[in-house]
Amino acid sequence: MNAMSPNAVLEQVEARQALQQLNARFSRAMDRMDRCLMVSLWCDDGEIDWGSHKGSAKPFVIAATTADEALERSFHSVSNEYFEVDGTHAIGEVSVIIVSTLVEEGAKIDRLIGGRYLDRYRQEDGHWKIAKRTFVHDWNMNLPSSANYEEGMFALFLKGKRDKTDPSYQLLGA
Template structure:
């Protein structure tokens, strides 16, 4: 192998490693949102992180607090990321990540199944060896709101282990957190 081939192979490996780390960063964001895990959520942002999430525009710090504070109108949530596209340039990157958010919310005394589809348009930075979110813009592409058909406590569903929006969620036992 010559030096050009080695450099190309190393560059390719660095791109693959960065894209895998960015995928994990987005998976952790979903986990932090669904479990209201403030410590995890804080670790995902640069100190000067910015967000445009509709009602939250500007510093990510108020968003982190709001996203990880119990909300009695939000019973359950599930964030699923997919179709991740990243362009990496050294210790910076940009990305477009599709997301579907499924929630059970309480509105006017009734439970509503809410589905939201959109994308995160992101700028990332690698700091101290870790990829973080420097800027996130949520683009709302579609939504559906229907009377809830969730059946969590009856029949066969009563026997399943239930997820929670806090550190009592069974996943914390698995990961030892």
């Protein structure tokens, strides 16, 4: 077994932490429809395979950050992040759960989707970015919405928004 130098170990740890942050920012960009943030996450020649979006990531970025009247809420949560780093390139598998509320024919539907991102990453100008992302759909559930946002104790909570009026921008900025 080859022992890694302390500097090589530190570089691996730093790269993995940067990749975890990259995926957290991707979730934030999706949930807040933050186009500037989303653009910053991709290599210039980034590609995606996301069902109807295959090829250049640029059309996906526009679609993912454009308001959709049928999509009321969304929440992306990433976990089980596995990365293999080789210098300025990396590959990874990241589990994701997407929870959203959709309005279909006047009825609200809660959709849960479980899947994985199979990724290729690369450093550009010293920053880790997504070079290629493939979404693998593993499972989903669709249920009539039972969410209660305006009654009882739920009326007291601050509400999230799918844009830059979300309260997180007051704390974190653009």
